[in-house]
Amino acid sequence: MHTGKIDIEVLMLHLLPLLAFLVAIARLGGWVALRLGQPEVVGEILAGILFGPSCLAALWPAGFAHFTNPSVEGLPGGTLPLVIKVLSQIGLVLLLFLIGLEFDFSHLKVSGWGTAAISLTGMALPFGLGFALGQVLHGPLTQSMEKPPPPFTFCLFMGVAMSITALPILGRLLVEWGVARTRLATIAITSAAIDDASGWIFLATVAGFAHAQIEGGTYSASSLGTMAGLSLAFLALMVWVVRPVLAHITRWLLAKNQGQPSLALLAVLMITIFGAAAATSWIGIFAIFGAFLTGAILSGERELAMVVQKNLRLFVTAFFLPIFFASTGLRTQIGTLSGVVPVLAAVAVLGAAVVGKWGGCLVAARYTGFSWREANILGLLMNTRALMELIVIHVGMELGVLPDSMFTILVIMAVVTTVMTTPLVRRFAAGTEFAGLKLDGTLPDEKEQPRENPPGAG
Structure with missing residues (x-):
């Protein structure tokens, strides 16, 4: 366990590959989800969970620890997870602004x-x-x-x-x-x-x-x-x-x-x-x-x-959402459900x-x-x-x-x-306005328009 002063160059050397990896797996997860007829966000969430201790850490404990929480000269243990957490919170703030x-x-x-x-x-x-x-x-x-x-x-x-x-x-x-x-x-x-x-x-x-x-x-x-x-x-x-x-x-x-x-x-x-x-x-x-x-x-x-x-x-x-999902994955521990x-x-x-x-x-x-x-x-x-x-x-x-x-x-x-x-x-969906719903979002029959007096509307 290394403690002491943080070397910015050492931090960046470990942080940048991790950020690139997180963005890549989020995009891959979103792409797979879309191909399966699911929202992108489902794949991105699952990619974050697979990245966490429930999967990657179980398969490759030493590599996972070194990749996500290295403790080397110039980079005390716990520094990288803290940076990821801070970036995740900044992203959450910006995301909530967009939602509002x-x-x-x-x-x-x-x-x-x-x-x-x-x-x-x-x-x-x-x-x-x-x-x-x-x-x-x-x-x-x-x-x-x-x-x-x-x-x-x-x-x-x-x-x-x-x-x-x-x-x-x-x-x-x-x-x-x-x-x-x-x-x-x-x-x-x-x-x-x-x-x-x-x-x-x-x-x-x-x-x-x-x-x-x-x-x-x-x-x-x-x-x-x-x-x-x-x-x-x-x-x-x-x-x-x-x-x-x-x-x-x-x-x-x-x-x-x-x-x-x-x-x-x-x-x-x-x-x-x-x-x-x-x-x-x-x-x-x-x-x-x-x-x-x-x-x-x-x-x-x-x-x-x-x-x-x-x-x-x-x-x-x-950029920020993959970090947020990775932060979620790091906190999701299936082992706690034993x-x-x-x-x-x-x-x-x-x-x-x-x-x-x-x-x-x-x-x-x-x-x-x-x-x-x-x-x-x-x-x-x-x-x-x-x-x-x-x-x-x-x-x-x-x-x-x-x-x-x-x-x-x-x-x-x-x-x-x-x-x-x-x-x-x-x-x-059959027999409703959603009948014929397809993965590409099209409806074969023109049923998009609402009825004049839907149930419960008046």
Whole structure:
């Protein structure tokens, strides 16, 4: 074990090949996933997991250790994983800005009682099942942690983790399938948007409880009150002060440069993103919330959104996302599931997640007038978790709410609930607007247009 001063040249010698490898396996994984009819993100996530201790380390322990955590002269042990973690967090901040920027608040205008019922059930039932499951699993799974989270915080987090829907991935799937304009897609996107907006609020609440924890597993009421007050003040500042000023500046910069990006524009955005992220980190509700809020307050600026999509998203997706998935893979340890209790916990979590989302939305959709096949499609779409779930569980890990075993269980749940979406939607597509769905996203019959009065729309 080498300790002491870090030599930048030695660090770069080990870091750059690792980064090249991570980007390469992510692209390869995404390519394979697309060929199998799955979203790219599924392959990228699995590539990250295969890179981690669950696969590569088991097959080649010495090589894995030297490649991911070398301890040589000029590079103390633990340095490279720390750099990867920092890059992963920076990428997460930028990704959350993009997600906020893409968030269409018009979807929050509920189009009917059917949509409201699907959204409410799709949030409440999995949240309740997750919270109840957390009460059962808290003791057995957190007892090995150096500082176990209080039961209420753990249960609250489990509820949030179960109730999330991957809105960005869901939107991309519907576009790729060529069904984004159908009534089923519209209702699914609306319901997912409402669920995700609620999920971010709940996740911020979990972060607040985790930071307000004091010795003995209790909470400081004054800390919670201060955090809530600062959060509301920051929200007001962003909405009523930063938003109009930032919108004016970005419009002026775009007009000055004939709608093209400029260094000044990107600099203004980066300063605001990182400043807001630092502010929410200081408040105690995690840096990503500031980044998400920065994107959300600019979501109405469509010209800006298009420019950012062209110039920032590609880089974040190509470079930072593979690092994030690799970071997830390094933390995913299938070995932590050895034993009866962890395996039963994994089965219970997966079962509760699927029953809560798919089952809950299915029942709500049937009750509001959708056919059996349509209700199943809506339930499956809402059951897609993917990247958003990984973001949530990374927050839980950073807050010290999740043990290693539960982190691994939730990663598995995120992958399984996403992988099952495409084949099962095809299974129920006959007789619906999704009939004839193909891998290339085309529909042989022209069924993209929604009916005038879909069930639950009025």
